[in-house]
Amino acid sequence: MKSIHWQNALKSPELSSLVILGVITVLFVIGNGEFLSPLNISNLLAFLPELGIIALAMTLLLTAGEFDLSVGAVFALCPVMVALLVQNTGMDFALALLLGFAACVAIGFLNGILVTKVGISSFLVTLSMLLIVRGAALYITQGFPLKSLEIEHVLVTLLSGDFRAGPFRFYASFWWFIGLTLLAIYVLDYSKLGNWISxxxxxRSAAVARGVPADAVKIGLFIATSVLAGLAGTISALRISAASPVAGTGYELEVIAMVVVGGTALNGGRGTVLGTLVGIFLLRVIRNGIVLVGVPGLAYNIFVGAIILAMLVLHALLQKNTRRT
Amino acid sequence: MAEDVLRLDNLTKSFGNVHALVNASLTLREGEVVALLGDNGAGKSTLIKTISGVHRIDSGQISVRGRPVTIRSPRDAIELGIETIHQDTSLAPDLSIARNLFLGREPVLFGFLGVFAPLDLGELKRSASALLKRVGISKKLDADAPVRTLSGGERQSIAISRAMQFSAKVIILDEPTNNLGVEETHGVLRFVKEVRDAGHSVLFITHNIHHVFQVADRIFVMRRGEVTAELVVAETDLLTVESIITGADMSELMGGARHK
Structure with missing residues (x-):
């Protein structure tokens, strides 16, 4: 009885990913003792929440059956807008931030309307949006990174302040990430909205037949995804005191990889925030550890890709054994 | 005579040049099972879609308990007590049985939080288990199991139970026995009788005349968008119905069927 229980638990994608995360971590520690050094862990935790925040929103969006390729571009546009407004017009940081988020809301809303009401696939809509938003970020900055972003504001501390706990250095983004993770778990697994999303x-037609406002839910999720991508971009820009129009290039695919590796179905219906959490750590740990164990920089995408592929093959095999129809 | 729960008068619906419904009329009384028969393309599914709120009629009148109504959306139909159960499309396979049973009408705590309100998971599980028990399919099924793990017949039973749960006056079953095994088909047919005995009216769309004779009280036959015949099951036989469906010589059949 107990062994059957364990077999079933191992078939859950979250747990099989967690086991692999454990194995890979151990391999990296053996490969280079520095992997667990306070400095390396601090670096890992500084960077991880910025992609992680986007991955949380993407998890809910994928569970509803859509995805968003424009997040990497929004990650760049939002802080670039905020920085330009503050530096060129002397606008208050809070107001500039509000305008930046308003732009994210508009982008998400447009994505949602085009997907649900016009009926174009989210792949095509958000691919076009990626080009438009990235192009806008490049045009308004004329292609150059902005001058150093040194702003004194309570909001800056709230978004990117840091503190030390012993040898470890934590950024505010870490707490944002924890808070948003709990919120995403609550929404997807415990709220009425989560039931609708799944x-x-x-x-979709079954949900609509029960009176679930499917289009409104999807539009809301597109907006949430854009806003969280903008928030992540702003946090990142403030941490490194620079807003760059090319920041976040390729993040859309990395984020989707995190979500899918965690066990969320690419075609909707089954989403797991805990799985995404494992996926976020897995991809960041792989990228970080692979450098530490001495894989040549130019070769490391080969390994990242191969490990993601191996994970997906594993999930597919486990799924095959559990599905009945 | 029992009251007309649902009454359709001269419904018409065209898609461009295709006249899908031409003056289609039928009645459904309280506590009876009515079968809607017809060949492919006869207009059965269009008729169902106008009642369940998927299509809007061009002209004609739908009445529920004698009151004329307008049905614009699936939500309107559900609020009027009309529940439609399609072959595959009624349940979300990745959700648990309990979550499917209450989809769109979830019991929540702190309702003022709107869509962000937490599900009342205890109540959800209790109500779902009670419902499964009441309809007699609780023995094998766990309310927390995802619908994806159920057989076709079990899924039909869950969908029908859900319609009963919300005390639908009219339950429309769109080809409920398609793709089911023999055993499961009998299960669903038995279930349809229980639904009727519980006081619901059932409109049963099917290709299979044998099933009709097992559960239905009356039969309507559609041809080319029109309801061409109304028969009482107790007063007719299989061959008669079959020839009406295929449009064989009608004059010879006048004895058995009351034509409209």
Missing amino acids: AIGSN
């Missing part, structure tokens, strides 16, 4: 991704 139902829409699982069988």
Whole structure:
């Protein structure tokens, strides 16, 4: 009885990913003792929440059956807008931030309307949006990174302040990430909205037949995804005191990889925030550890890709054994 | 005579040049099972879609308990007590049985939080288990199991139970026995009788005339968008119905069927 229980638990994608995360971590520690050094862990935790925050939103969006390729571009545009407004017009940081988020809301809303009401696939809509938003970020900055972003404001501390706990250095983004993770778990697994999100991704017409406002839910999720991508970009820009129009290039695919490796279905219906959490750590740990164990920089995407592929093959095999129809 | 729960008068619906419904009329009384028969393309599914709020009628009148109504959306239909169960499309396979049973009408705590309100998971599980028990399919099924793990017949039973749960006056079953095994088909047919005995009216769309004779009280036959015949099951036989469906010589059949 107990062994059956364990077999079933191992078939859950979250747990199999967690086991692999453990194995890979151990391999990296053996490969280079520095992997667990306070400095390396601090670096890992400084960078991880910035992609992680986007991955949380992407998890909910994928569960509803859509995805968003424009997040990497929004990650750049939002802080670039904020920085330009503050530096060129002397606008208050809070107001500039509000305008930056308003732009994110508009981008998400447009994505949502085009996907749900016009009926174009989210792949095509958000791919076009990626080009438009990235192009806008490049045009308004004329392609150059902005001058150093030194702003004194309570909001800056709230978004990117840091503190030390012993040898470890934590950024505010870490707490944002924890808070948003708990919120995402609550929404997806315990709220009425989460039930709707899963139902829409699982069988949209069944959800609509029960009176679930599927289009409104999807538009809301597109907006949330854009806003969180903008928040992540702003946090990142403030941490390194620079807003660059090319920041976040390629993040859209990395984020989707994190979510899918965690066990969320790419075609909707089944989403797991805990799995995404494991996926976020897995991809960051791989990128970090692979450098530490001495894989040549130019070769490391080969390893990252191969490990993601191996994970997906594993999930597919486990799924095959559990599915009945 | 029992009251007309649902009454359709001269419904018409065209898609461009295709006249899907041409003056289609039928009645459904309280506590009876009515079968809707017809060949492919006869207009059965269009008729169902106008009642369940998927299509809007061009002209004609739908009445529920004698009151004329307008049905614009699936939500309107559900609020009027009309529940439609399609072959595959009624349940979300990745959700648990309990979550499917209450989809769109979830029991929540702190309702003022709107869509962000927490599900009342204890109540959800209790109500779902009670419902499964009441409809007699609780023995094998766990309310927390995802619908994806159920057989076709079990899924049909869950969908029908859900319609009963919300005390639908009219339950429309769109080809409920398609793709089911023999055993499961009998299970669903038995279930349809229980639903009727519980006081619901059932409109049963099917290709299979044998199933009709097992559960239905009356039969309507559609041809080319029109309801061409109304028969009482107790007063007719299989061959008669079959020839009406295929449009064989009608004059010879006048004895058995009351034509409209």
